[in-house]
Amino acid sequence: MYQPSPTRKSITLTTLAKMKRDREKFTVLTAYDASFAVLMEATGVEVLLVGDSLGMVIQGQRTTVPVTMEDMIYHTRMVARGCQTALLMADMPFASYATVDQAVYNAARLMQEGGAQMVKLEGGGALAETVRQLSRNGIPVCAHLGLLPQSVHKLGGYKVQGRDAAAAQQILDEALALQEAGADVALVECIPAELAGRLTAALDIPLIGIGAGPDCDAQVLVCYDMLGITPGRRPKFSKNFLTGCDSVQAAVEAYVRAVKSGEFPGPDHCIA
Ligand code: KIV
Numbered sequence: 001m002y003q004p005s006p007t008r009k010s011i012t013l014t015t016l017a018k019m020k021r022d023r024e025k026f027t028v029l030t031a032y033d034a035s036f037a038v039l040m041e042a043t044g045v046e047v048l049l050v051g052d053s054l055g056m057v058i059q060g061q062r063t064t065v066p067v068t069m070e071d072m073i074y075h076t077r078m079v080a081r082g083c084q085t086a087l088l089m090a091d092m093p094f095a096s097y098a099t100v101d102q103a104v105y106n107a108a109r110l111m112q113e114g115g116a117q118m119v120k121l122e123g124g125g126a127l128a129e130t131v132r133q134l135s136r137n138g139i140p141v142c143a144h145l146g147l148l149p150q151s152v153h154k155l156g157g158y159k160v161q162g163r164d165a166a167a168a169q170q171i172l173d174e175a176l177a178l179q180e181a182g183a184d185v186a187l188v189e190c191i192p193a194e195l196a197g198r199l200t201a202a203l204d205i206p207l208i209g210i211g212a213g214p215d216c217d218a219q220v221l222v223c224y225d226m227l228g229i230t231p232g233r234r235p236k237f238s239k240n241f242l243t244g245c246d247s248v249q250a251a252v253e254a255y256v257r258a259v260k261s262g263e264f265p266g267p268d269h270c271i272a
Helices: 013-021 034-042 069-082 100-112 125-136 149-155 165-181 193-202 248-261
Strands: 026-030 047-050 087-091 118-122 141-146 185-189 207-210 218-221
Touching: 013 087, 026 248, 034 047, 034 069, 034 248, 047 069, 047 218, 069 087, 069 100, 100 118, 100 125, 118 125, 118 149, 125 141, 125 165, 141 165, 165 185, 165 193, 185 193, 193 207, 218 248
Parallel strands: 026 047, 026 218, 047 087, 087 118, 118 141, 141 185, 185 207, 207 218
Antiparallel strands: none
């Protein structure tokens, strides 16, 4: 059985801020249950994300839109049971933060009933007031920018964001506005690597990337993608780390090593 490192201290926002200052990359993986949480933590993953991607990889839905608060609370509670030192972040599901009051109420449920230590919500500058109120209530926030999977129907598909100069500037401005509102961490999905590099330099808070190139402060992958077991098409920016490994633990170790050394994401996993 995997054992948490007896020497590893709890990972907190202070730890992540220090890692950014020291230019030490940290690793994030999605987790949906206690067994994966124990394994990932024992392997040194700093942040576990209970992603609403569970709608697709666990529930077999076509998008994350059908995922409910009850689903998120259930899986967050399962991961929390296996998580002792990693920072536990949970997604706020579709439409659960449509108003500021709803956001505070539902984020508090994820923390009190699920055991989350940080919530993640998708959106830009329009969420600044929501982020400010969450922050005032002592709720750590990760602001998810770039491709917003919960808006897939509005976007007309899963498309690269921030390609032209105006769109790139908008993402930069929105990230800075959310940082100013109190966001503790930002996450960008599916944007050009060059834009992610500019964001990392511009932000004081740590930036986690997925499909955003090597210059972010941290990387995240959907764990079923990095184990090559997601049914159907795997995003191009992902990588199957189980190839050439003889166990899930070895694959997660390979991922941690590749992120920390800067080897992942390589050119094949970047958007130009
Ligand atoms: O839900 C999820 O797994 C996510 C990642 C893709 C970042 O938000």
